[in-house]
Amino acid sequence: MKWHNKLFLLLIIGIPLVAVLFVYLPISDNVESSVLNRVLEFLEDVVGIEVSKYDAQLLGTLVTYPDWLDGFPQRTGKITLDSEINKLDVLFKLRNNTLSWSLVRQIEGTMQYIDSRSVNMHDAVDGFLERYQTYSKNSEIQHMRNILNTVDFTENITIIEGSMKLTASINLFSVSVDFRNTFEGTNNAVVVSFHNGHFYAFSNTQEINYPI
């Protein structure tokens, strides 16, 4: 083989290699951008935060494949939201590409909402669930809201209807509502927690069909 043919062969191998490098980096950026947008969408559509007033930055993330998730990916991350009057830290977990956990910590100032929030805890929780119902298109949320109607958040209470168990808890730190589906011992839950009257955290382990 002549030397310039060898060079040609090297080019044939080298060009795809470089192309892969060029393509890989934008894909990584696209994934991060997509993850950021999905979390911001949840914060705006369900929590009701006026996201447009904040500068959002995605910090460290971790992608794992835990055994209990049966090989599906779990992306854990943190976003900082900065506005002129408020700073928030947002934690999240995407399990099998479904947003299944989000927590909003107020670092400075007060959360900026799209519209006024109810100070009544029942209305605040029900409002959150109503918006989550629209966001997730999960028909089971309506059942949860129906059970919630009998809760006034003046004391800890447990209500069981069929396979659905509602537990409303009031502790020094938070007020939380835990809807747990006990069907065939699955024990998966939708949990919403409020701190000082503001949304604090949400977890949904019912949306993903993974073995427990």
Add this chain to the structure above:
Amino acid sequence: MKTTVILIVCLLFMFALFVSALVLPTGNQNNNQDQNLSSAFVIWGTQDYSDETYMGAEPELTESKQVCEEIFNAVLDSNEFSYCNNFWGSCTQPDQVYGNVSYCEENYNFTAVFYKGHSIGGFCDFKTCNLGEHWTLYADEGYEKEYIMDYLIHERLSSGTHDFVFLWTCGYGSESRVGEIDENGHSVGMMASWMNVTDLSGDGYAESDGSNHCYVSFDNYSIWFTNKTGYGNFYYSDFVSLFFEHAMIDGWTINDALDAAAEETHSQASFGDCQLYTGYLMPDAENPGETVLCFMRVWGDGNLRLQKGG
């Protein structure tokens, strides 16, 4: 000839691109390591789990060893600590602990400590001591062997850089046992002795005090690693492993890691909603047949970050 030159230039250009793609990330990692040369992480733990009723026996021993290895690996993988050692087991000797405290104080400006084991009261031989009962940790061999004394840890402090101390042991997170320091610099209690502080926020999770010191331990009995969390197939060993895994993510705080570990292992929305914070029941060794309400307590600055030395 012209074609040959063009080919060579093209080849060199591609080679340069390839090399820069490989070298640039490596360069950033080196910079990070340079910034973190002053951080240390040390793990200690006893092998004494002989009492089945109150210590958990062989399963708890095995799980403790396994978890400490997992924590060690998570810390190593993070590349955030220039000094990291897992002294769980036979290396957990009182003199080695005191010596290591001196070493870390003198050589690092941030040290994180994790200990897994048991607590027991003791007394010092200071004639001027008015602090009453001292508090100690089990060394490797455990009961009725030489214990790790609170005030002897405190005597080895010099720069005050043990900024994160997590003692997975009974009682040392309670308000009555975090400790004090007298006018002679003589200390009692593990928080006071490891960190040389006595005025940290009693709830660093809900009210982080910005002190850059965070101390975590238990009020009453610590929960066993082999206890199930009540959700899925998760155990408290998973909680602590996940805590450290999350604490190593860039930008994550102690509170963030507690929240993420609590959510995953308890299916609760946050650490503030899970039983470690709200209280859990354990058998009461002092009143057999009874149970007692216990808590994990976070003192001081829950917004502290373990990466890059806080």
